[in-house]
Amino acid sequence: xxxxxxxxxxxxxxxxxxxxxxxxxxxxxxxxxxxxxxxxxxxxxxxxxxxxxxxxxxxxxxxxxxxxxxxxxxxxxxxxxxxxxxxxxxxxxxxxxxxxxxxxxxxxxxxxxxxxxxxxxxxxxxxxxxxxxxxxxxxxxxxxxxxxxxxxxxxxxxxxxxxxxxxxxxxxxxxxxxxxxxxxxxxxxxxxxxxxxxxxxxxxxxxxxxxxxxxxxxxxxxxxxxxxxxxxxxxxxxxxxxxxxxxxxxxxxxxxxxxxxxxxxxxxxxxxxxxxxxxxxxxxxxxxxxxxxxxxxxxxxxxxxxxxxxxxxxxxxxxxxxxxxxxxxxxxxxxxxxxxxxxxxxxxxxxxxxxxxxxxxxxxxxxxxxxxxxxxxxxxxxxxxxxxxxxxxxxxxxxxxxxxxxxxxxxxxxxxxxx
Amino acid sequence: xxxxxxxxxxxxxxxxxxxxxxxxxxxxxxxxxxxxxxxxxxxxxxxxxxxxxxxxxxxxxxxxxxxxxxxxxxxxxxxxxxxxxxxxxxxxxxxxxxxxxxxxxxxxxxxxxxxxxxxxxxxxxxxxxxxxxxxxxxxxxxxxxxxxxxxxxxxxxxxxxxxxxxxxxxxxxxxxxxxxxxxxxxxxxxxxxxxxxxxxxxxxxxxxxxxxxxxxxxxxxxxxxxxxxxxxxxxxxxxxxxxxxxxxxxxxxxxxxxxxxxxxxxxxxxxxxxxxxxxxxxxxxxxxxxxxxxxxxxxxxxxxxxxxxxxxxxxxxxxxxxxxxxxxxxxxxxxxxxxxxxxxxxxxxxxxxxxxxxxxxxxxxxxxxxxxxxxxxxxxxxxxxxxxxxxxxxxxxxxxxxxxxxxxxxx
Ligand code: SF4
Ligand code: SF4
Ligand code: SF4
Numbered sequence: 001x002x003x004x005x006x007x008x009x010x011x012x013x014x015x016x017x018x019x020x021x022x023x024x025x026x027x028x029x030x031x032x033x034x035x036x037x038x039x040x041x042x043x044x045x046x047x048x049x050x051x052x053x054x055x056x057x058x059x060x061x062x063x064x065x066x067x068x069x070x071x072x073x074x075x076x077x078x079x080x081x082x083x084x085x086x087x088x089x090x091x092x093x094x095x096x097x098x099x100x101x102x103x104x105x106x107x108x109x110x111x112x113x114x115x116x117x118x119x120x121x122x123x124x125x126x127x128x129x130x131x132x133x134x135x136x137x138x139x140x141x142x143x144x145x146x147x148x149x150x151x152x153x154x155x156x157x158x159x160x161x162x163x164x165x166x167x168x169x170x171x172x173x174x175x176x177x178x179x180x181x182x183x184x185x186x187x188x189x190x191x192x193x194x195x196x197x198x199x200x201x202x203x204x205x206x207x208x209x210x211x212x213x214x215x216x217x218x219x220x221x222x223x224x225x226x227x228x229x230x231x232x233x234x235x236x237x238x239x240x241x242x243x244x245x246x247x248x249x250x251x252x253x254x255x256x257x258x259x260x261x262x263x264x265x266x267x268x269x270x271x272x273x274x275x276x277x278x279x280x281x282x283x284x285x286x287x288x289x290x291x292x293x294x295x296x297x298x299x300x301x302x303x304x305x306x307x308x309x310x311x312x313x314x315x316x317x318x319x320x321x322x323x324x325x326x327x328x329x330x331x332x333x334x335x336x337x338x339x340x341x342x343x344x345x346x347x348x349x350x351x352x353x354x355x356x357x358x359x360x361x362x363x364x365x366x367x368x369x370x371x372x373x374x375x376x377x378x379x380x381x382x383x384x385x386x387x388x389x390x391x392x393x394x395x396x397x398x399x400x401x402x403x404x405x406x407x408x409x410x411x412x413x414x415x416x417x418x419x
Numbered sequence: 420x421x422x423x424x425x426x427x428x429x430x431x432x433x434x435x436x437x438x439x440x441x442x443x444x445x446x447x448x449x450x451x452x453x454x455x456x457x458x459x460x461x462x463x464x465x466x467x468x469x470x471x472x473x474x475x476x477x478x479x480x481x482x483x484x485x486x487x488x489x490x491x492x493x494x495x496x497x498x499x500x501x502x503x504x505x506x507x508x509x510x511x512x513x514x515x516x517x518x519x520x521x522x523x524x525x526x527x528x529x530x531x532x533x534x535x536x537x538x539x540x541x542x543x544x545x546x547x548x549x550x551x552x553x554x555x556x557x558x559x560x561x562x563x564x565x566x567x568x569x570x571x572x573x574x575x576x577x578x579x580x581x582x583x584x585x586x587x588x589x590x591x592x593x594x595x596x597x598x599x600x601x602x603x604x605x606x607x608x609x610x611x612x613x614x615x616x617x618x619x620x621x622x623x624x625x626x627x628x629x630x631x632x633x634x635x636x637x638x639x640x641x642x643x644x645x646x647x648x649x650x651x652x653x654x655x656x657x658x659x660x661x662x663x664x665x666x667x668x669x670x671x672x673x674x675x676x677x678x679x680x681x682x683x684x685x686x687x688x689x690x691x692x693x694x695x696x697x698x699x700x701x702x703x704x705x706x707x708x709x710x711x712x713x714x715x716x717x718x719x720x721x722x723x724x725x726x727x728x729x730x731x732x733x734x735x736x737x738x739x740x741x742x743x744x745x746x747x748x749x750x751x752x753x754x755x756x757x758x759x760x761x762x763x764x765x766x767x768x769x770x771x772x773x774x775x776x777x778x779x780x781x782x783x784x785x786x787x788x789x790x791x792x793x794x795x796x797x798x799x800x801x802x803x804x805x806x807x808x809x810x811x812x813x814x815x816x817x818x819x820x821x822x823x824x825x826x827x828x829x830x
Contacts, residue, residue: 001428001514082592084540084775119590274514278428279733281519285747286542288520288738405471405512412468415517418524 001277003397005366007296009359011352015345018304018329022339023079027125027308028072029091029321030065030107033100034058034313037131038169041160042197042224042240044322045095048233049225058313059100063334065107068311069114071337076117083119089146091125091308093321098132101139108143127195129161130173133180141184147192149177151219154210157202160240174214181215194219199240204247205256218260227374228324261410262417270400271414276367280415298352298359300369304329304344323373355382362386363393421507424490426465426472426499428514431736433803434462440803441498444516444733449726450496451803457486471512476501518737540775541590543782543789545748548598551577551607553754559708563679565762565817567704568627569653570602575754579609581770583616585752589774591620600627603635611642624648630655630676632662643672650674651702654689664696677702682714707814715814721824726807736806743791743810750774761788763816788816796821 034045035057042048090111092104111122125146133140133149140147151173152158158170181188196207196219204221211219223244229237248257248264261267275281282288302319310318317330317339329347330339355372359365364386376383388396404411426432429445434454439462442449454462457480464474481487493499502511525537550564554574561572597617601607617624626639630652643650654660654676667674678689680703693701705719731739738744750767751759757766758774760781767777781787791811793799799808799821808824815821 080590080592082539082541082590084590084778275519278514278516280514280516280737282521282734282737284522284539284542285520285742286545288734288741289744289747290734405510408469408471408512411471411514412517415468415519416524417519418521 001274002279003277003394004363005277007293007366009298009356009365010295011298011349011356013297013303013345013348013352015341018339018344019341020082021303021305022072022309023075024082024086025072025088025305025309026086027089027091028068029089029093029125029308029310030060030103031094031311031313031321032060032092032097032103033095035099036095036129037099038096038129038161038163039166040162040197042199044225044228048230048237049228050230060103060311060313060315061334062103062106062110064311064315064332065103066110067334067337068309068332069107069111071332071339073114073117076120081117081119086120087123088120089123089125091127093127093310095313096129096131097126098128098136101132101136105139129169130176131163131169133173133176137176137180137183141187144187145191149173149192149194150197151177151194151211152196152199153202153207157196157199157207157210159201160197160199177215188215193217196221198223198242198244198247200242202242204244205253205260208256208260225322261407262413266400266403267410267414268419270404270410271417271419272369273367273397273400274414298356298365298368299372301351301372304348319373323371327373351378354378354380355384358382358384358387362388363390364388364396367397420503420505421510422476422478423473423502423504423511424461424476424493424499425474425502425511425513426493426515427497428472428516429733430472430498431516431806432462432465433806434459435801435803438803440807441493441496442731442736442807443496443498444731444736446497447730447732448496449807450492450498452489452492453485455483455485457483458489461486465515468515468517472499472515473510473512475507475510516733516736518740520737520741523741540778540782542593543748543778544589544591544594544750544774546596546598546750547594548600548749548751549577549582550751550753551599551601551610551613553602555602562817563706564600566706566813567679568598568600569679569706570600570627570629571753573754576607577752577754577756579613581756582613582752585770585774586616586620588772591622591774594620594622597622597624598627599624601635601639603629603631603633606635606638610638614642614646614648617648618646625651627651627653627677629653630663631659632666636663640667640670640672644670647673651677653677653679654692657692660692675700675702677704680705681708681711683718686718705814707817715823716825719814719823721808721826723826726804726826729807729809731807739806739808739810740792740794741790743789745810745812746791747789749789750777760784761813761816763813764788791816793821798822802826 040046097104108124123146124143126140127148127150130149130151152161155168155170159168161169163169180192194211194215194217196202196211198204198207198221207221208218211217221244224241245265247253248266257264304319308320310321311332312318312325315332316325316328317332318325318328329344330337351372355375355378368386370384370386372378427443429443431442431444433440436459437454438451439454439458440449440451452458461474464470465472476490490501494501504510522538548568550571552575553571556570556572560569563569564571599613614624625648626643628636628639639650650672652663652674676698678685678701680686680689689703692698705715707715746761751762752770753759756770758768758770758777759766764786767780781789793802793805793808793811796811799805804826811821815823
């Protein structure tokens with residue numbers, strides 16, 4: 001294994017990269033509304049964070065959605081997609097998207113009125129808090145939505161998800177979800193999944209077990225976002241924050257850490273190391289015949305539009321919903337769409353150059369999965385928490401390899417896994 | 420103190436009950452060994468991924484002379500190392516070279532009806548060979564097209580409109596190379612439009628035709644001179660060769676000669692022409708006839724030396740394990756409109772269909788030539804050289820015999 005694998009890094013992004021990514025777009029996500037019927041304590045749009053300019057009470061106007069749809073359909077009809085078939089997800093995100101169901105119906109109606117571009121199909125997706133599921137489930141089922149329900153575990157674990165009067169939303173969400181399961185069992189089995197946020201009131205395995213026992217599915221459990229926390233809210237944040245590592249390394253959870261080993265953070269980071277350094281990992285059949293290695297850019301940031309196009313309620317275009325609005329890649333207004341591919345490529349090239357001042361001496365480069373949008377002072381003097389000198393890097397790699405030595409049975413699993 | 424024998428992560432091991440082979444893909448060297456029961460047992464332990472290529476040596480085993488010299492060779496040839504460890508808890512380990520190929524894993528895991536949403540079939544259409552016109556071949560050459568790229572035997576014609584609509588229907592974003600194979604019996608009427616079509620698609624074209632000074636040849640020269648495409652001319656006679664060499668020198672055209680070799684004399688002649696005319700790039704292609712198997716056996720069969728000189732990287736070995744790189748991504752289209760993954764097999768379908776569907780058929784077929792590795796054919800699948808040996812060739816498909824080699828496996 002080549003621990004210090006050196007690539008020839010490229011810092012200049014061509015404007016064909018975002019252009020092609022948009023032609024091949026995987027997800028178009030609308031931030032349907034800034035309204036929410038809950039007031040979750042850890043909400044990314046809430047009091048803890050500085051990342052979003054978000055005025056309550058805004059709904060996305062249909063004309064903005066129509067403009068981006070027209071723009072994309074025009075692009076898709078005039079450029080051949082790189083795939084034999086491209087499934088593009090049309091996502092509805094909030095606030096709570098079900099608070100603006102007329103918009104959702106109008107958008108879907110509009111998309112369905114257009115001829116489907118060659119080699120493409122559409123699947124609708126939504127992340128919901130479940131409060132209004134009882135009212136709209138028939139429509140969601142009819143349109144074969146892929147549904148992600150936010151449920152943080154049992155009543156106590158869920159208790160940061162409160163309504164405007166401060167009441168825990170657990171009972172309502174639980175009952176609605178049960179109703180969906182009962183009324184549409186097939187849809188529930190194939191199209192519904194859960195996401196839980198881990199806080200000081202929950203524990204990774206209790207959450208997993210609770211949702212599995214009640215709904216037959218294991219949720220993904222995510223930590224609260226550590227980036228963009230306001231200085232003055234740090235204490236409050238620390239009070240709520242619960243690191244999943246503490247659950248995975250707690251000896252009392254031994255039974256579960258074995259059972260869920262493939263989703264453990266150790267397994268994932270070992271996987272990342274083996275895929276990057278072992279020389280045993282290849283993406284496609286074609287890549288086995290490749291004469292030279294692929295071009296490598298620093299960091300683990302996705303290329304613009306490679307994962308998705310996220311459209312904020314105010315018409316800002318972002319590469320995803322998790323990053324600061326100031327990194328907008330374009331704008332959709334009632335007048336039209338402004339995406340300047342050259343400017344986007346220039347912006348990313350600048351970020352690559354900025355962060356390269358750190359990366360060039362960082363030993364973690366070959367295994368880096370850091371998104372540069374999460375790096376502080378990206379545009380001025382970046383500070384990356386993932387930076388590793390030789391000693392730190394060696395320690396990191398060796399701790400992961402020791403984990404493999406302690407669990408040698410997982411080697412075959414790792415080599416037969418894809419994430 | 421306990422001794423462990425640990426193989427390096429770049430070492431591959433293949434074995435059967437009587438013999439085995441270690442290949443160090445860094446040093447690009449292999450060594451073969453005979454197996455007794457003891458060595459075979461150690462090999463089995465190495466083969467268990469959970470042992471992480473590390474096996475404790477039982478000291479009494481060293482009494483076995485064959486085993487002992489096997490251990491010495493592992494160290495001597497830098498295949499692995501022996502570590503003495505006090506604390507068995509901290510046993511040394513390594514990472515066996517097990518391939519993690521995303522496409523293959525997804526293919527195996529996902530529902531057959533849906534899996535193509537995650538595997539991009541369009542990526543696999545890399546090369547197409549269109550047999551534009553056929554006919555006029557002596558009997559002996561009628562099946563050459565099954566062995567090498569060579570004009571089709573039946574008198575026939577592939578309509579331009581059909582090619583056009585096939586390309587329109589199919590996704591050609593990953594198509595890099597097109598081969599146009601013509602006989603010189605009659606001029607393909609739309610050849611200029613056809614080549615123009617590939618120019619606009621940015622696809623590289625190589626034209627193949629007999630090296631005879633005919634009207635068809637003159638027309639091709641005229642069309643190709645305004646492109647950077649390549650012309651390949653099959654050597655027919657020295658007279659034609661001289662005439663063409665003389666004519667072509669006034670054109671700035673990329674071209675080379677293709678010499679078909681059936682016997683020693685053909686080879687000597689070809690060598691002489693290449694030398695006399697200072698031909699820097701020529702293709703020398705052996706062809707099987709009904710009478711020259713002995714020539715093949717003596718000159719073409721793969722030998723141990725050939726394999727020794729291959730210098731395969733880890734990636735090359737993984738490639739040999741997974742696909743047949745001779746044919747992967749290559750569709751062949753005969754003048755009747757039938758499309759093949761390999762011309763020695765049944766057609767995948769016709770040009771009326773979308774090439775993506777045809778490719779799905781090819782890679783889903785348990786008998787797929789694109790995925791025909793030595794692991795899948797007899798007797799190679801039991802041979803210790805199976806992942807070093809070049810993948811099965813069209814000569815083998817043509818003969819339906821998969822060991823055109825001088826290596827005798829001990830199984
Ligand atoms: S967080 Fe960064 S890497 Fe991840 S999807 Fe968003 S922009 Fe891409
Ligand atoms: S961890 Fe940070 S500094 Fe290191 S390579 Fe990644 S982005 Fe650069
Ligand atoms: S038997 Fe097959 S794999 Fe073995 S050397 Fe001969 S051709 Fe190669």
